[in-house]
Amino acid sequence: MDISSIDFTPFIISLKLSFLTTIILFFISIPIAYLVANYKGKFRALIDSFFSLPIVLPPTVLGYYLLIGLSGIDKSLVFSFKGILIASIIYSFPFMFSPILSAIENFDKSLIEASYSLKKTKFQTLRYVILPNIKPALITGSIIAFGHTMGEFGVVLMVGGSIDGVTKVASIAIYDYTETLDYHLANVYSLILLIFSFVILVITHYFSRKYDVRY
Amino acid sequence: MLDIKIYKKLDRFDLDINFKSDKKLISIVGKSGSGKTTLLRAIAGFENSEGYIKVDNKEWQNLKIQNRDIGVVFQNYAIFPNMNVYENLKFANNDKTKIENIINLMELNGLETRYPHNLSGGEKQRVALARAMINNPRILLLDEPFSALNYELKQKLYEEIELIKQNFNTQIILVSHDIGEVYKLSDLVIEIENGKKINEFIPTKNLAKLIEKNENEVVIEVEGKVYRIIL
Secondary structure, three states, X not given: OOHHHOOOHHHHHHHHHHHHHHHHHHHHHHHXXXXXXXXXXXXXXXXXXXXXXXXXXXXXXXXXXXHHHHHHHOHHHOOOHHHHHHHHHHHHHHHHHHHHHHHHHOOOHHHHHHHHHOOOOHXXXXXXXXXXXXXXXXXXXXXXXXXHHHOOOHHHHHHHOOOOOOOOOHHHHHHHHHXXXXXXXXXXXXXHHHHHHHHHHHHHHHHHHXXXXXX | OEEEEXXXXXXXXXXXXXXXXXXXXXXXXXXXXOOHHHHHHHHHOOOOOEEEEEEOOEEOOXXXXXXXXXXXXXXXXXXXXXXXXXXXXXXXXXXXXXXXXHHHHOOOOOOOOOOHHHOOHHHHHHHHHHHHHOOOOOEEEEEOOOOOOOHHHHHHHHHXXXXXXXXXXXXXXXXXXXXXXXXXXXXXXXXXXXXXXXXEEOHHHOOEXXXXXXXXXXXXXXXXXXXXXXX
C-alpha cells in the first residue's frame, strides 16, 4: 500500500489534542496536587475519590455528563475541538495528578522545612525545592497523560462525534474503518497506535530510571 | 535572652518545658521519645504548640517559620539534592561575599560544584552548617547532630560548633540523646524525661567527680548522676 494514500489527519488531531491536554494538565495538576497534599481535613477521602473518578467511570458516562454539561454552558463547545479538549483534560486528569500528588506527599519533609527556615515562601519552596526534585513524577505524569489522550475513544466520541478534520481522532478513525470493513486501514492505524504506545512506555521507563539514578 | 515555655499534648505524655537563658550553647538532653525533638521543632515553628517563645523580649510563638530568625541543621542534613553546594548556599543567601566567606570559614573550598550525592558525611555536615549560618541567625537549632557520626566526625563537628560559637552571635540549641556527646560543648544542659525538665545545670561550674578515664572518654559523676563524656 502506498503510504501517501493514507490520511494522517486523525493522527495529527490526536497529537494536537494530546499535546494541548498534557500542557494544560501539567499546569493545573501541580497546584491542585500541592493543595490536596497539604490538606489535612476530614474530607480527604471525598477529595481523593472526586479526582480519581475519571479512572473508574465508564467513558460513556463521563462523556454523557460532559455532553449535557458543555451544551448547557455553550452549545458551540459540543462536537468541536474545544469540546474534546475540555473532555480530554477532565478524562486524563488523574493520570497526571496521581503521580504528582504521590511524589509531593512522599517528599522529604525536612527539605521543605529547611527551605522555610531559610525564609523561603511556600511558592518559592514549591518552585525551587519540590518541583525540581520530583522531575520523574512530572515526566511520568506528562507522558502517561499524553499517551492516554492519544488512545482516548469513548469520551471523545460522545462529546465530539466523528467529524473529519475536527474531532475524528486516530482511535475513532480505527473504529470507523472497522465499521466500514476497511480492515487494511484499520490495521495500519492500529499498528501505528500500538508502536506509539510502546514508545511512550519505553520513554517513561527510561526517564524514571535516569532520574532515579541521578537523585 | 531566650525565655521559652512550650506546652504540647503528645500521645504518651504532655510536653511541658520552660527555660530562660542567655547561654551560648544550650543542650536539650533526653532519651529517645522524651520530647526533645518536638521541643526543637516547636521553637523552629515546624510544629504548633502553646506557651511562649520570647527571644530578646520579642514573641515568636505566632510568627511564621520564615519570620523566625533561625538556622536549622537537620539530622539528615536536608541538603537540596537538585542544587550543588554553591547553589545550596546561594538559595539561602544571594550575597556573593557572604557565600565566599562562609565557604572559607567552613572549609568548603573545592566542593562548590559538587552535588549532595557526591559528598561524604563530614562534607554534608559542613554544608548544612554553612547553609544554616549564612544568614547569621539569632538561633541555630541542631537536631541530634552527633547521632550518626563516627569518632573522627564527632571531633570535627565539635571544632565546627566551637568555630560557630566564636564567629557568630548566634545562640545554639542542640538536641541529643547522649549527654556525654554534648557535655564539654554545652554552656547549659537541660535534661528532659517524658516531656518534663528533670535537671538543668551549667556543666563547667558543677563539681564533677572523676570515676574512670581512658583514651576516648571519661566517666564522671555530677550531682549524684553518672555521665560518660566523649573526649
